[in-house]
Amino acid sequence: MILLLFGMETEVKQVEEIELQIKNVCKNFMIDKKKREIIKNIDINVKKGEFVSIVGSSGCGKSTLLRIIAGLETVSSGQVLLEGTEVAGTSPRCKMAFQEARLLPWWSVEKNISFGIGRKVDEEEKDKLVAQYINLVGLNGFEKALPRQLSGGMQQRVSIARALISDPKLLLLDEPFGALDALTKINMQKEVLKIWESEKKTMILVTHDIEEAVYLSDRVIVLSERPGEIKNIINIDIGRPRKRGSHDFSYFTNLIYKEFFTEVEREVEYSI
Ligand SMILES: Nc1ncnc2c1ncn2[C@@H]1O[C@H](COP(=O)(O)OP(=O)(O)O)[C@@H](O)[C@H]1O
Ligand SMILES: [Mg+2]
Incomplete structure (x- = not known):
């Protein structure tokens, strides 16, 4: 028993x-x-x-x-x-990252990442979140850079941060x-x-x-x-x-x- x-x-x-x-x-x-x-x-x-x-x-x-x-x-x-x-x-x-980073070429690193939030947040929270995920993937200093100004590895970091910023399971x-x-x-x-x-x-x-x-x-x-x-x-x-x-x-x-x-x-x- x-x-x-x-x-x-x-x-x-x-x-x-x-x-x-x-x-x-x-x-x-x-x-x-x-x-x-x-x-x-x-x-x-x-x-x-x-x-x-x-x-x-x-x-x-x-x-x-x-x-x-x-x-x-x-x-x-x-x-x-x-x-x-x-x-x-x-x-x-559930979020996905692909072989190609699939970033919007005319958007900066921070804008590409903030796009991933996927819900309405106020400016202050958005900036906080973006800074947190830029830090997580080690892209500090590149916030304003455009995708073409980044190496392939850095573009992948942006893509991963964009996927993670909405806190998927x-x-x-x-x-x-x-x-x-x-x-x-x-x-x-x-x-x-x-x-x-x-x-x-x-x-x-x-x-x-x-x-x-x-x-x-x-x-x-x-x-x-x-x-x-x-x-x-x-x-x-x-x-x-x-x-x-x-x-x-x-x-x-x-x-x-x-x-x-x-x-x-x-x-x-x-x-x-
Ligand atoms: N939307 C689709 N319509 C028809 N065939 C597809 C479609 N997507 C994938 N396939 C076919 O399914 C098979 C498996 O594709 P895929 O899942 O991309 O393989 P893998 O990622 O293992 O290389 C391929 O033969 C591909 O042509
Ligand atoms: Mg495949």
């Missing part, structure tokens, strides 16, 4: 901690008048404050899945629940560092880790960079080729900050690379 009660209690606790539920989600698109399955039977529960990465080959439906979570795309079947409520269209509870990152040079990318990964630790947001990152996924994530979800199905979920059981090149780090990157090698081998077979 005690055991039973104990079991029930942990179950209730687990339910409370879940931020996002993706329940058996499938998505089809009509391409060239034919129905194509893009993603299939995706089942994921993401805990509050968790950092999850999704990796998979190009075209396997990663961006489609993020767009569904963000309410930018509908499901063909299944359900997405954010804090227990079904996602139906975009909402300030969930931040979705779709290959945000894919266009950056190797060194800037590593610095940005450190920044995102710092922000994740200080802001305690739930984050889902789509990336094709396996080291990036291992450096940042609590869990890495490997999708199969299209239609993207969950092939494996790997818990990255290493403390942070993680050291690239350490034994544990290499263990996990190799584990995920192995999943990809089988994909690549199959691709070669098909193309012969």
Whole structure:
């Protein structure tokens, strides 16, 4: 009896901690008048404050899945629940940053960031919020700069600040560092880790960079080729900050690379 009660209690606790539920989600698109399955039977529960990465080959439906979570795309079947409520269209509870920073070129850094607030606030509160998020992403001194006066990494910082300023529960990152040079990318990964630790947001990152996924994530979800199905979920059981090149780090990157090698081998077979 005690055991039973104990079991029930942990179950209730687990339910409370879940931020996002993706329940058996499938998505089809009509391409060239034919129905194509893009993603299939995706089942994921993401805990509050968790950092999850999704990796998979190009075209396997990663961006489609993020767009569904963000309410930018509908499901063909299944359900997405954010804090227990079904996602139906975009909402300030969930924000997204993309590979291209997508800033308005004629607006300054502070104006681009304040655009993300998304609700009416008085001037004083707006200035306070903008200053807080400029500080969070380390862009002090660049408040008046235009996007073209910034490096790619700095533009991404603006994009992340714009996404975070409305205080969303969930931040979705779709290959945000894919266009950056190797060194800037590593610095940005450190920044995102710092922000994740200080802001305690739930984050889902789509990336094709396996080291990036291992450096940042609590869990890495490997999708199969299209239609993207969950092939494996790997818990990255290493403390942070993680050291690239350490034994544990290499263990996990190799584990995920192995999943990809089988994909690549199959691709070669098909193309012969
Ligand atoms: N709006 C759309 N209409 C038709 N096909 C689409 C649409 N969006 C994506 N697709 C197709 O879905 C597949 C997966 O795309 P995407 O989710 O962008 O993949 P990934 O991000 O993994 O590279 C691609 O074949 C793409 O052409
Ligand atoms: Mg994509």
